[in-house]
Amino acid sequence: MLQNAIEVKNLHKAFGDLKAVDGVSFEVAQGEIFSLLGPNGAGKTTTISMLSCLLRPDEGDALVMGHSIKDDQMGVKSVLGVVPQEIALYNDLSARENLTFWGKMYGLRGPALRSRVDEVLEIIGLTERAKDRVGKYSGGMKRRVNIGVALLHKPQVIYMDEPTVGIDPQSRRNILDSVVALKNQGMTVLYTTHYMEEAQELSDHIAIMDIGKVIAYGTNAELVKIVGQMDRITLTINAESGRVLEAWKKVQGVKQVTAQDGTLTVLADDSNQVLPRLFETSALNGVRITTVAIQEPNLEAVFLHLTGKALRD
Amino acid sequence: MKILDIAFKDITRSFRSVFAVLFMFVIPLLITGMFYVMFGGMKGSDTGFSLPQTNIVIANLDKGGAGFDTVMSQFPADANIQSLGDMVVYVLQQDNLADLMKVTLLDSAEAARSAVDTQEAGVAVIIPADFSANYSNLNGQAVLEVYQDPTLTLGPAIVRSVLNQFMDGISGTKIAVNEAVTQTGSSDPAFIGQVVESFLTATARTRDPAALLKVSSPAATETEEIPFLLRVIGPVMGGMMVFYAFYTGTASAETLLQEDEMGTLPRLFTTPTTQATILGGKLLAVLLTVTIQVAVLLTLGALIFGIHWGSLSSVLLFAAGTVVLASAFGVFVNSLMKSTKQGGIVFGGVLTFSGMIGLMPVFMFGSPSTTFDTISLIVPQGWAARGLFQSMQGATTGNLLLTLLVMLIWATVFFGIGVWRFQKRYA
Structure with missing residues (x-):
């Protein structure tokens, strides 16, 4: 009995001079939700593409349910369901026709296929609209069919590449719920996202990626420990950030100050003690603080701590 | 699969x-x-191309002239040709032109022009009384009048083309006679008759395109019937x-x-x-x-x-x-x-x-x-x-x-x- 559904060993992939994936390794246990968290361009999709056998790694290998992505691609594909980042469906076919076609591509035939298509339509809540062409669906409905395709052959492992990008909150909630439901059915889910909240909510384990590398790996709690119990204070001021940046770094209790897009982020041991000092220092420099937000430690803080930049688009 | x-x-x-x-x-x-x-x-319902038939009225006022015996011999006896004007009428009434033109004879130039004015006819051909006489006269000039409906193009053009061809032919004969008379100094009608006959015989082949063109087709195939x-x-x-x-x-x-x-x-x-x-x-x-x-x-x-x-x-x-x-x-x-x-x-x-x-x-x-x-x-x-x-x-x-x-x-x-x-x- 395999313990790990996925074992990634030192994967490398370069496009010309750009190292998209640079020595990535991690393991995903069977039946867990594992998130790859990182900003756009971190190398998440390239990693998923290699694990889906769409791209051949320059170096390294990975095993998916014991099948090598280099030497046993058909074996990998047969245990795998892939939900691509972009909706990959035929708009001029109905949901049922789409599911039937993709079911055939996964080797389903006859009554088994028809029955499974009905089941999946039920799961994604589109039985009533099964005959409508996908082109007429809303973005959220298309996302659901997009996920449904990956479920047809009851895969042991599912890759979901940023499935909530560009959809409304309700559809997003549905998708997050369905990911948990898949886990509950015993499937292993490899989930990529650049939304910290999703990774935090869903994942058993998280690998944080940046510039092609895994920079942190562990459970949510383990990762948060990296930044200790520091609070994150986000502030905006009525002047250039440079006028207070250096002064704030010298304030007692402040561990880190970064500025990005007109917003200053301060990591501090205790925001209650530090905040009055920040106001005082600002006043001395002729700068007024216009907004303040305080956050408990989270993955955003971890990413900020590790890379010195915010985890956002 | x-x-x-x-x-x-x-x-x-x-x-x-x-x-x-x-x-x-x-x-x-x-x-x-x-x-x-x-x-x-x-x-x-396919019958191929067809052009509309043009109504032609001819006022043949020609009173004839001397010396047409030889020329008349070139036409069938039942054509009853007595003058050059009759020849014009005969040419325009030929069977092979029947699909293109319908000829009606009228007594006067006015009636002919009136038929065109009222659009009863598309073209009026008026042959003047001295048409043959002018042709017979070595110094004369035989002239035909064509009066046409200005709104028509194809029909009158075909009529003019036929008449031009005819006039070219008789002009050639006249030139041949003029040349013979100038060179021999003889204006004896018998001699002129011989010249005309010789000219017509020599040019007969050129009046028939079939004699000048060798038209051939591939061996009979299905496409001929299409x-x-x-x-x-x-x-x-x-x-x-x-x-x-x-x-x-x-x-x-x-x-x-x-x-x-x-x-x-x-x-x-x-x-x-x-x-x-x-x-x-x-x-x-x-x-x-x-x-x-x-x-x-x-x-x-x-x-x-x-x-x-x-x-x-x-x-x-x-x-x-x-x-x-x-x-x-x-x-x-x-x-x-x-x-x-x-x-x-x-x-x-x-x-x-x-x-x-x-x-x-x-x-x-x-x-x-x-x-x-x-x-x-x-x-x-x-x-x-x-x-x-x-x-x-x-x-x-x-x-x-x-x-x-x-x-x-x-x-x-x-x-x-x-x-x-x-x-x-x-x-």
Whole structure:
């Protein structure tokens, strides 16, 4: 009995001079939700593409349910369901026709296929609209069919590449719920996202990626420990950030100050003690603080701590 | 099995596209239909071209003149020709002009002009009283008056052409007589009669085009029995079919690029389906789509326009060659494209331009031109058109097989390069 559904060993992939994936390794246990968290361009999709056998790694290998992505691609594909980042469906076919076609591509035939298509339509809540062409669906409905395709052959492992990008909150909630439901059915889910909240909510384990590398790996709690119990204070001021940046770094209790897009982020041991000092220092420099937000430690803080930049688009 | 699933899916998608159906079937039929309407009526009522008959009124006021015995002898006795004016009337009343003009004789110039003014006639020919006399007089000038409806063009032009020819003839006779009289100094009517007779005998052959032109035709074939309309419409319909079959081949093969951009092709590659099966299914769809298009257009061409494409075996050979070549060409062209954004250039430029070159012989309407035929063969559409003509003209199987062989060589090269490039791209 395999313990790990996925074992990634030192994967490398370069496009010309750009190292998209640079020595990535991690393991995903069977039946867990594992998130790859990182900003756009971190190398998440390239990693998923290699694990889906769409791209051949320059170096390294990975095993998916014991099948090598280099030497046993058909074996990998047969245990795998892939939900691509972009909706990959035929708009001029109905949901049922789409599911039937993709079911055939996964080797389903006859009554088994028809029955499974009905089941999946039920799961994604589109039985009533099964005959409508996908082109007429809303973005959220298309996302659901997009996920449904990956479920047809009851895969042991599912890759979901940023499935909530560009959809409304309700559809997003549905998708997050369905990911948990898949886990509950015993499937292993490899989930990529650049939304910290999703990774935090869903994942058993998280690998944080940046510039092609895994920079942190562990459970949510383990990762948060990296930044200790520091609070994150986000502030905006009525002047250039440079006028207070250096002064704030010298304030007692402040561990880190970064500025990005007109917003200053301060990591501090205790925001209650530090905040009055920040106001005082600002006043001395002729700068007024216009907004303040305080956050408990989270993955955003971890990413900020590790890379010195915010985890956002 | 998966290969058929992929092909069936692609064909379904193609035939659900209104745009594709328009280009595959409607436009070729519509263009052919336009030619059909332009060149004649519907099947079964075809009688070829006909010009409207022109009503001509002639006021022959000619009172005759001396010395016409010899000339009169050139006309049948029952024509009862007494003057040069009678000859004009006789010429215009000939049977071979009866379809083009209806001649009515009137007594006066006024009545003739009035008939034109009231549009009862299109042309009035007024032969003056001194017409023969002026002709007989060596220093005189015989003049005809033509009075025509200014709104008409073709009918009066034909009448003028006939009269000009007649006047050229009698002018030649007069010049010959003048020359003979000047050279001999004799104005003896018997001598003049001899000169006229000699001139008419010498020029008789030139008045008959058949004597100057050797007109020959190929040995009797089925095409001789095909009306003019269908001889024009057949190649037009066939040409449209070839032209749009190449469009369909290219458009169908473009689904490879479309699916790549839509993300469905990469998704297919994540399923347990081999690359060869996926590409094979896509290419099979191209082949089947073009096959359906050609089969439907051949059938509809025969049913709607009554086109005779040739014997069954030659039609099958031509159709197979066209389908394979158009499909392979589509795969090749798409393999050169980086994305569907280049489709406009390919469809608007490459396909249209090569199609126009290849189909030049079609628009010669059966007037063979070796130069155009040769130029057309530098593009694949030219070979498909050649196969079409050979089939329609009842060429031997040997000739058709030779054309088919060349088409298959083209297709093999196109297909080979196209598949190689696609495999390399998706490796």
